[in-house]
Amino acid sequence: MKSGLSFLIAARQCEIAELEQLALSCELVGVIGRLVHALQKERGISNIFLGSQGTRFGDQRLRQVAECGQVEQHVRKHFNALDTQPDHVRNGARLFSRIAFVLHALDGLPGLRQRVDGQALSPGEATGAFTRLISGLLVVVFEAADSATDPEISRALVAMFNFMQGKEFTGQERAFGATAFASGHTNAGHQQQWQHLIESQERCLQVFSDFADPGVLGEWNANQPGDDLAELERLRRIGCTPHTGGALDANLSQIWFDCCTHRIDGMKTVEDLLAANLRLLCERKIAQAHTELRDQQATLDDLSRQEGSAASPDAPTHYGPQLERSILGMVQEQAHRLQVMSDELETVRTALNERKVIERAKGLLMATRKLSEDDAYKMLRQTAMSQNRRLLDVAESVLAMAAYL
Amino acid sequence: MKSGLSFLIAARQCEIAELEQLALSCELVGVIGRLVHALQKERGISNIFLGSQGTRFGDQRLRQVAECGQVEQHVRKHFNALDTQPDHVRNGARLFSRIAFVLHALDGLPGLRQRVDGQALSPGEATGAFTRLISGLLVVVFEAADSATDPEISRALVAMFNFMQGKEFTGQERAFGATAFASGHTNAGHQQQWQHLIESQERCLQVFSDFADPGVLGEWNANQPGDDLAELERLRRIGCTPHTGGALDANLSQIWFDCCTHRIDGMKTVEDLLAANLRLLCERKIAQAHTELRDQQATLDDLSRQEGSAASPDAPTHYGPQLERSILGMVQEQAHRLQVMSDELETVRTALNERKVIERAKGLLMATRKLSEDDAYKMLRQTAMSQNRRLLDVAESVLAMAAYL
Structure with a gap:
């Protein structure tokens, strides 16, 4: 196991x-x-x-x-x-x-x-x-x-x-x-x-x-x-x-x-x-991740030597108390770090959303108005220019009005 | 190639x-x-x-x-x-x-x-x-x-x-x-x-x-x-x-x-x-995806037989005109389908965001207030109850006020 x-x-x-x-x-x-x-x-x-x-x-x-x-x-x-x-x-x-x-x-x-x-x-x-x-x-x-x-x-x-x-x-x-x-x-x-x-x-x-x-x-x-x-x-x-x-x-x-x-x-x-x-x-x-993996493995090896228990991944799951605490600490630290990374990632990715919103609005116009991709984009751009609004805002309006299209 | x-x-x-x-x-x-x-x-x-x-x-x-x-x-x-x-x-x-x-x-x-x-x-x-x-x-x-x-x-x-x-x-x-x-x-x-x-x-x-x-x-x-x-x-x-x-x-x-x-x-x-x-x-x-892949392959085989050209993936890239159009059609259809899927996915995934927002707010409180996970959650819940607001709204306020914490 x-x-x-x-x-x-x-x-x-x-x-x-x-x-x-x-x-x-x-x-x-x-x-x-x-x-x-x-x-x-x-x-x-x-x-x-x-x-x-x-x-x-x-x-x-x-x-x-x-x-x-x-x-x-x-x-x-x-x-x-x-x-x-x-x-x-x-x-x-x-x-x-x-x-x-x-x-x-x-x-x-x-x-x-x-x-x-x-x-x-x-x-x-x-x-x-x-x-x-x-x-x-x-x-x-x-x-x-x-x-x-x-x-x-x-x-x-x-x-x-x-x-x-x-x-x-x-x-x-x-x-x-x-x-x-x-x-x-x-x-x-x-x-x-x-x-x-x-x-x-x-x-x-x-x-x-x-x-x-x-x-x-x-x-x-x-x-x-x-x-x-x-x-x-x-x-x-x-x-x-x-x-x-x-x-x-x-x-x-x-x-x-x-x-x-x-x-x-x-x-x-x-x-x-x-x-x-x-x-x-x-x-x-990549180098940093390799180092961290090595350090983690070394810590576990040290502890298992001290406690005389086996910290190999496939060994039975009964460790000494100190090793036990270390493993829990590592598990929690890893989960927390991954959570923080995923939160940061989400923040960064919102910057990519502008393009996605515009693509979605374009797709909606293509489907509901039977337009080509180019024409759908021109229509959005034309609306933005004539209403003096940003393309993103127009695209968002289009999506919000999806039910009426 | x-x-x-x-x-x-x-x-x-x-x-x-x-x-x-x-x-x-x-x-x-x-x-x-x-x-x-x-x-x-x-x-x-x-x-x-x-x-x-x-x-x-x-x-x-x-x-x-x-x-x-x-x-x-x-x-x-x-x-x-x-x-x-x-x-x-x-x-x-x-x-x-x-x-x-x-x-x-x-x-x-x-x-x-x-x-x-x-x-x-x-x-x-x-x-x-x-x-x-x-x-x-x-x-x-x-x-x-x-x-x-x-x-x-x-x-x-x-x-x-x-x-x-x-x-x-x-x-x-x-x-x-x-x-x-x-x-x-x-x-x-x-x-x-x-x-x-x-x-x-x-x-x-x-x-x-x-x-x-x-x-x-x-x-x-x-x-x-x-x-x-x-x-x-x-x-x-x-x-x-x-x-x-x-x-x-x-x-x-x-x-x-x-x-x-x-x-x-x-x-x-x-x-x-x-x-x-x-x-x-x-x-x-899975069955549907396999069928679609087989159908696609069959269409390409048929066309390449008709045109006497090779539609195998590793063949040179000069196809007859009809095969050429079919491939372009398939490429466009696939890109469009994947785009639609990704848009739908994004809509569905917003339902998962509530948990993420609460997790993020909790993480922020843990970091800025040096709280345990349980205490951070209790603090959010307490605020929600005393202000008679939804937990999600409180979590969003916490994130919005991040700079002040």
Whole structure:
């Protein structure tokens, strides 16, 4: 019969196994970040390539496609190395289902690039396809963050996911602004949409700031000097505030693009630091858990030697009084520690809820209004913009009104 | 390289593995229910045995100890059969840590019984020891409910956990009332405490009613005929409402005890039905998941034969157009289904949050006020009673005021 002691140790071993699996997920998140970055760049370049009828960025595009191909192989290798034994992965069903979507979208990349090559689709269509793939990759990161069982690692993953999502909104803003400036004019609808991208971006970066450790925050602040931010905000003001007749200086398109690219490249440095810290954190946690398990075992061995009783997990369950008290103390300490961890985890995870609420509202609209995913999201965003409310608040209202839909 | 298709199938296999593990947890929950019932009975009998200075219930007690011993062996066998491989159990750390506590408490049972035998402790002390063990067993059930990944099974487990917890409050009310009547008098403090047990019980049974399926609810209603309820409420009214001088008829003690025992035995029938339904539900879900996986595989085989392309998970990722569309459809359908399941799960799980909020508030008081777990709980309950608020509301206020504590 297994004793209480053997379950005490099994619980600790489960913690270690969870941490080791989490470390693999964190590795994956880092590599996905690199692919997202490369695809964001290819999306921007393809957009200009198509917008200029193939006269601009032809060479850069080919170089970027090659760069993407390399990082993609890296991501595929990581997917491939994942343990897909059904018993072995926490949150496996959701994670694997998301990966299935990403792999399917990656399989479609050569076809997409061929159509960009032949200028067989509009800049908007190409951007849409890249954006869907990137969003699929970010969902994989989200699932990794959502399944973390250690509160400290969960904090780091929440910071990471929100930073990556914020960076993606920055990329979308770059594309949106470049097209707006290049077209030479704007209108109230475009300005609202632009504003929306800025707000979404700032909300993600706010969550990132709330959860990132001081070292990363320092790097992030150093990374965004006042001069650069002033230039960004000046261009945003020109693009986003109403002008007579909505005229925009088309020459600002390139300046805007460069300003945003500079910002995004800076963000990549911060993201790399986040990924490196995440790796170190996982290593530290795993080493710590191993040490604690060893210490626990040593204490038990010492006591059982002193009392002449057997503290091996499979021994009969009659220990000396001191050993008895020690085991009870360890059991209580472990239960308490796990409870505290689970409470902290719940606090951290509320930061992930915003996305879940929006996804749920979207799902509800899709089901009740027979809308596509894109249209459901547009409807939510449109309502948020026209009522000047946050997307989250609108999503919450939608869910609260579910019975009336 | 693994294809998107292989991850689609791996996701489904993970679902099946999660269901199979859940089925084991549900089996365990059923057996734990039997042990809780036997221990509740032993607690009541020991209480009367000690209260009567060993003159009453001596034989019943020995029979009940033997009965408990048999069921305990059954539970131990189930614990023993659990797969404690670190990688294999979802929520393993928390579940095993709770089991470690239970096993430790079970190891202490012979010593406890010896002291009851020798009348070396008060009825209150004996009751306290049994109550802690039962509460430890119920926490194992709670962890099983908390780690369920299928919303339908989660609903059934939430109903089951709340029914078991409600039944335990009924058992505590039986003991409390029996002592109150036997003592021949009562006071405002006792009446408040009695009231509190009734309210806790009713809240659990309300959650049970919200989550149980109609068949079980029908059995529950048939199980509690009006006559029995009227008698229960009449005795409660006598025990709980202020009398001149607080005098109680000591002869009502036995009548009260029998009335409650009748109620508790009836609850056991409902609990057995809940356990049996839970088992059937798990079997049905597992069979269904296997069928769906087979159907999916068959569709893919058919299509690949028609198109002459390979749809095996490890084949190259270039499929014919129809197969391509089918795979995308399946990937999207799976992601959507998992999302819907996760949303439903979240809704069901909010029912488990009440306990978590109270546990968190208790932990906060223990840490900031250096209280024992029991004293922290008493402090919360005392505040709830004196302010005439629900325990949950008080716990939420405590958490909201965390910064001031």
